[in-house]
Amino acid sequence: MSEKHPVLIQTDDICVNLQGKSILENVSIEVRKGEIVTLIGPNGAGKSTLVRVVLGLLKANSGRVKLTPKTRIGYMPQKLHIDPVLPLTVRRFLTLAQRCPEQRLKQVLTEVGADHLLDSPMQTLSGGETQRVLLARAMLREPDLLILDEPVQGVDVAGQDELYRLISQIRKRHGCGILMISHDLHLVMSATDRVLCLNRHVCCSGHPDTVRTDPSYVALFGKLPALMPYSHHHDHSHDAHGNIIEPEAGSNHSSCDHNPKDGGCNHG
């Protein structure tokens, strides 16, 4: 959809080994302006590692990260723990990296639906409120590229849906590119232009509907639900798409090693 939009960030054949263990193998991704790319994959698939490489927090063993000049990145980390012994209000939290006029603070907080929290201590926020404040801090930088590491963590299902809708609105309003990690396959599908299924290498990628029926996706998420700690999501998946996820998927494609088809497969 967005072939004409400029590329914000591109990785070429990223390989990462940590303590002799291969975490990422020849991973190539790109994010364009105005598109939402979601990384999904089981635990230990290297999603967070890939994001850390993109952010420059971790050096890849080989491969390149090409960041288009003047691309400002807004980052929303997965976890935030602020010790109760540190007295910190939302206002102070938002201005930790840079000073910011009051009006702008309120404007950004209003956009993420957290304007009433400006003077609350950070430790009193609920899971959903914390995520919104984190999103506000990323937005304050007026980013071209938003990188969100599991943005709905610790949020109830209704709140998750709301947050994904908010992220989608932000993309529309600001035209920024968004790269996010998600555990959840279903809520995120509707808010995504492109899904990358990661399991150390890119198993498949493309439009959510394409990926959903891709054999390697099915092999990864359709066949192994019992092994995954968040299996209840996948049980749900079986109900909704039971007719698609059939035994034949696993028998042919258990190793993710299949011929590209649908134009959606991208093997490293």
Next chain:
Amino acid sequence: MDDFMIRALLAGLGVALIAGPLGSFVVWRRMAYFGDTLAHAALLGVALGFLLDFNANLGVIIVCLALAVALVALQQQRRLANDTLLGILSHSTLSLGLIVLALMETLRLDLMSYLFGDILAVNNLDIYWIWGTAILAIAVLIAIWRPLLAITVHEELAQVEGIPVTLVRLVLMLLIAIVIAVAMKVVGILLITSLLIIPAAAARSFARSPEQMAVLAAIIGCFAVTGGLFASLEWDLPAGPAIVVTAAIIFFMGPAWMQLNKPRQQKPD
């Protein structure tokens, strides 16, 4: 007031002024054990200073810094937990310091004054050292305040936002090393960490922002030094421990004071 008492007060207040704000970071970043380790290693610094015939303060700073670097390097291996590493370094450097001091036969050193402080014996030169480093350290701390706070809250987020995390962290370690070197005179190696963390922890009950907490910690530290010194004079107590106990009393009274004050504020309505 006697001269030695005025000198003791000046030295103690100088240390309290910087120990409060710096101690706030030690508390926020959970570095209490790290501070302890640096303090114990300080004795080795003193010993090396005497052995190689240069300034003891300088020796302490060098040893503390070397230890901080060694610790960072050891942490990379991730084979041992952090507190285990700190425990190993803390006690082995302390023992090494004691051994080196014992081996220097020509030197007659009052070990107790290093372990528990000898604030009543500070001279003018000590006071210059303390105030010089206190002012310098406060200036540096103010300069790096915002980035330091940012990496305390979330290191990776701060790094993505362009803060030189490693540099800021290194400066903080340097500051702690320097303050330990000068605070040693006041409360001694074994009690230094208390001067860093007790006033800061006591300030938490009253503070609504990080800056308030840092300033209050400095003020509480000054109260503890003054109270402890006068208690020491009045009842002939050891000065260093008296200061620490006074700080602890303020810490335990803080929450009670807040409780008592709450209803009073509501009465006028």
